[in-house]
Amino acid sequence: MKNIYVILALLCLVACNSAEKKNNTEDDSLLVTQKVKDRIDSTLKSHVDSGYVAGISALIFEKDKEVYFNAFGFADREAKKAMDRNTIVRIYSMTKPVTGTALMQLYEQGAFQLDDPLSKYLPEFTDMKVCTGVDKAGKLKLEPAKRGITIRDITRHTAGFASQQDSLLGKMVQEADVMNKENTLDAMTKKLAKLPLAFHPGEQWAYGISVDVQARLVEKLSGKPFDQYVRENILDPLKMTRTRYVPTNKDKEALAAMYRLVAKDTLQRIPDEEANAFNGKEWPLKPGGYGLTSSVDDYMRFAQMLVHEGSFDGTTILKPETVKLMATNHLADSITKRMWLPSKGQVGFGIDFAVRLREPASEKENKGAIGEFFWDGAASTLFWVDPVNELTAVLFVQVLPFDNTLHKKFRDAVYAK
Known part of the structure; x- marks a missing residue:
């Protein structure tokens, strides 16, 4: 009888070790391991500690799972209000992919070629x-x-x-x-x-x-004001309840302050009346190229829709072939004058996204997976969609002028071997 218990104990030990090994294998299959999380923490915290930014947050999903979130510093340094998951930021040009999505919904309906x-x-x-x-x-x-x-x-x-x-x-x-x-x-x-x-x-x-012209085209083709079309066809279906031109009264309290880096480690708060000149009230202009405010979780829902090829959480926004079209380079090699686009690395440009075409040519360039598509905002916000790793990342901060160095360090922390 004693031998039976010994055998059962040994079988249990083998099974437990096997399960533990399996779990470790599953964790190791993810790009964002504990080592990467620690590296991201260190990178983001260092920017706050150095006085480079007042506050910063990042959210990453991989293979349908939240693998990272953290926030450091202040959304409002003077009021000692922490940067957190509730913080609302001005996303500036990260409005553009939302506009492109609206336009391409109409493309799917045959409204234009x-x-x-x-x-x-x-x-x-x-x-x-x-x-x-x-x-x-x-x-x-x-x-x-x-x-x-x-x-x-x-x-x-x-x-x-x-x-x-x-x-x-x-x-x-x-x-x-x-x-x-x-x-x-x-x-x-x-x-x-x-x-x-x-x-x-x-x-x-x-x-x-150009993207503001896209917004007008959405109006003309849909017969609806641009902001109404976006609300009814993208934001509401994706349950992006905190994304809008003018934050609700409750969200105005969560709106981060805006800062300007005036020296290497010196931040100057931009007066609220200036920072909120557009988002403080409803204006006749509803731009397609900038203007939305959002939370990190709201914008992640948009990114998750894209990595899932147009569908998310029971709603379909775009067809898979449309997302692929948007994330395909549309710039011919003959278009050699490309303003500052080469500063984004080995990229082309699709429909309102930069598209990564090749591995970084040097250590100075941003890291990322070939096939990734992304965009950023004037206050140094960033998001990307990495179909290879089934990964989406959103980085929120509110500092001017735009800082690509911050993006590089964040990407290095995510993708470094």
Whole structure:
């Protein structure tokens, strides 16, 4: 009888060891191990401790499981309000992928084709002129665009729209005040269409107002105000209840302060009236390129929809083939002038996402998986979707100017061997 108990004990020990080994194997199969979590903690905390940022948080999901969340420092340093999971931040250009998603829902419905002329739907963009320089008298030299702006152009930033920083057209752009908060999207596009283009459509990559034009196109094609369309077709279905242009009264209390890095370790708080100039009240302008505020969990729901090829938590936002189209490089090799896009690493550009094409060329470049697609925001926020590892990451911070070094260190912490 005693031998039976010994045998049973041995079998139990073997089974327990086997189960423990299996669990360890499963953990080791994840990219974000305990070692990686510790490394991320150290990286984020060091930025706060050095005075580089006031507060920072990060959330990572891998294979449908939350594998990392932590927050360090203050959402409001002066009020000693901690950065935490409840914090709301201004996501600036991380609004753009939401706009692209809205537009591509209409694409799925057959409302347009990517190579359709923009003027087919927004006739103000008919017969655009391109600035080629100035004559001896200092007058702008204009010529007809070689071809019309296409919808593909406004999804990949090759339309040719000038910015206030343009050496020839900057003053004209500034005087047109196209993005005045009192403008509707309709008024915005009509003002924009009166300005010359900085280059012929399709010949350069130049980041700018294109996604705001996408927002107007969503309005025109759907027959609904842009913000209403986004709420009804993306935010509400994904239960992104804390993502909006103007935070609710409750969420205004959770809105992080904005800071400017004025020296290596010196942060200056941007006055609240300046930081909240857009998000403090409802304006006629509902931009597609910036303007939303969100929580880390809300934006993760958007990222999770993308890594799941358009569906999440019982709702379908996009078809898998549409997500793949958006996450595919649409820039031909002939488009060699690409503004600051090369600073993102070995990337091309899809539909409102940068798309990673190759491994980093050097240790100075951001790490990431080939096939990853991502974007960031002016206040140094970041998110990415890594289909290879089934991983999504969201990094929230509120510091100007935009800091790619912070992103590199965060990515290094996640992907370093």
